[in-house]
Amino acid sequence: MFEIRIHSRGGQGGVTAARLLATAALHDGKYATACPFYGAERRGAPVVSFVRIDDHPIKVYSQIRDPDLVVVLDASVMETVDVLHGLKKGGRVLINSAHKKEFAGYATFNVDLTGIALREKLVVAGSPILNTPVLGALAKMGIVSADSAKAAIRGMFTDEKNVTAAEAAYREMSA
Amino acid sequence: MMINNDRSAIIVRAHFVHSGNRFCEELVIIAEIPKEEYIKKCTSACAGCSSSLTLRYVLKASGPDTVLVVPACCTSVIQGIYPNTAVNVPVYNVAFAAAAACASGMTEAFQAMGKKTHVIVYAGDGGTLDIGIQSMSGAFERGTDFLYICYDNEAYGNTGMQRSGATPLGAKTTTTPTGKTVEKKDIDAIAAAHHLEYMATACSAYPQDIFKKVAKALTFRGPTFIHILAPCPPGWRYPTEKTIEMGKLAVKSGMWVLYEREHGKLSISAPSKAAMKKPLPLEDYLAPQGRFAGIDAKSLEILKQRLSDNLKKLAAEEAEP
């Protein structure tokens, strides 16, 4: 079973990212579950979402304790949240950042989702959309296939800019 | 004037009358009151019960294609005891707070089925002003297509005459043994605040008036409300044969005003119009009722003031163009 923890802030679409990832995994013929963990649903508060992917039905509901992959959609949450908590030895980090960030002991993957979203004019109510482009980065990392990522995005959003931004993230993500 | 002619209107003709300095259309419900009885012989009502009398005329106006929704109140018992029922239309008994909400569901279902069955809540004052007020307000606000009738004996009659929000200032009940110290809740103003297309007041002593108002209410789509004063021998403490007399005194003293509000326009009914010209002294109404025996001077003063203010207010409102 592959476990992913996604860190973001309320209102940024972290929950949707989890859903898209699970949907893409489903398209890949896998079993996937996704779950947000939040208390009061407040914009701006740190939010965590969990995704589990496996070849067999997943029977676990409790929180992911030792993820294989940590995704940080909003680096500012790191001020108050230990995003690396529980990350498995040999685990990976995917971070939305314009500048190359490194986390000692873990393979870190950087992608400027915010920059890509702004460039592709993927903006809603003044906020850059991060949850569709991140699928592209995840596909590049091999978590889901590129075709399934696109199918998942198209299944949820009609605006093709979402797919374009995901393709950009696929190309521009750097290890 | 909006009338739905596919509902059971017993409206026979409309004609123009000269009223004041204007011609206006007055809808006159002239049909004879049908002879068919929907209240049969085995009720458990007290002798002199206003509610039984009222319900007879409500059902005559509404006819057989009617369902009564009845929350906990005297009528729950008056129907009789299983396996008998005294009422010859379906009666859906429901919990105390729930009548209007139950009616909401029922009328939606009938509409879904394309049926035009009248849904009438028939509730006491407790189930309307107090515990039932939330569901009534909700049903009104949602535009529920039903008629809500509150028959008001100004106390929780079914449980032995405890005070309700409808109990008048100064009245003795089992829980206000020396007289209620706060005033009657104005449920008509609360109902009016929901922008009802039709609402009215009535009194069991004027059954023809009840009949006409129910018939008219049932021609409206959406929520309608009729508040009926129901003098109650055990509750008001007067001899059982004097129920009609009590009702007439209530109206003639101006303590109870008969009126209609149609699309927000007030028209005072004939008996109250007459009363307002020269109302009987309030004492004439209070004195025969044991519940007002020994009422203190202050409360009496307040009652009189309220009565007088109310009559002025209603007269002024009616005079508005």
Next chain:
Amino acid sequence: MKKIATGNKAVAEAVRQALPAVVAAYPITPQTEIVETIADYVTSGQMKSRYIPVESEHSAMAACIGAGITGVRTFTATSAHGLLYMHEMTNWAAGARLPIVMANVNRSLGPGWNIWAEHTDALQERDTGWLQVYVSTVQEAYDTTLMAFRIAEHNDVLLPVMVNLDGFSLSHIMQPLDTVEPGDFIPPLHLPHAIDTKNPAGYGGLTGPDQHFRFRWEIERSMRDSVKVIEATEKDFERRFGRKYGPTEEYRCEDADVILIAMGTLGKEAEVAIDILRKEGIKAGSMRLRWFRPFPNLDLAGKEVVVIDRDYSFGYGGIVAHEIMAKCHCGVYSVIAGLGGQEVTYDDMAEFVRERRMGTESWFGVTGNV
């Protein structure tokens, strides 16, 4: 057609397909997505039902009762305090013999305000005459809601059915969902006592001491008859749609010495604990209790039984543990865990089994108890 859906969405989708004529509901966390989804289906024309946005849960059940007695299919959903607020009317619904289906998203009771999973809310309704089932996956939430309508409306039942799903743990989790074409799986409702103005009757009026008990017995008689109806419905569901359900879901119980029993999502995660225990040589199995009312016959003879209660009856004990003890005449190790959404993992559950002290009760997370 497979897609990712939350437990709440799965319930709403099943309701859309069952097509109740009237839905009356009041929002409460964590049920709100059910209510909002249905409202959306209705206003967008995907669901030709009438939706009443009532002003309280008490009124929600009252409205379902008013609609139901005309003979139409009805649905509502609630949780915790909403369920408790309608308690008077849930009793009424069962007594009125109305096949209302209600989704209850299990949530704890305040004070303090806690919005996470606990079963005490629904278990406090266990005496009302409602049938009760607890589901553990998004798929099961969908399947069971479809079945609930058919079971409730069966002429031998005519009692309301409550479908329970864990707040947040199941209501908000996204899992794969395979929807079906129900076809004629849910037959049209024929309510024998529906209002008929051509044959007027009084409903629920004054009933004396010489008669009332007969009506109470009738509820129980139908509750007993529902066992066969549930079984037949679940068999037909399996035949048509390929997924099998029963009063319990058993995992590796055949040769087990110790059985771990739980309801809802804990009952599903328990299977992971069983695999761990088996690797250690402990012959454990899990039994997820689905139907709580009518309470099923459980075959626990000769086994050690560990029961996890995500609920409590103060001054008495875990409700599930005690019902099992009373009905199955066996001793249990009773663990109180998961209250208010308390995290309980498969590792914790494996430890409950390892540490079991038969005949005692233990509160997870509370030291020095029992």
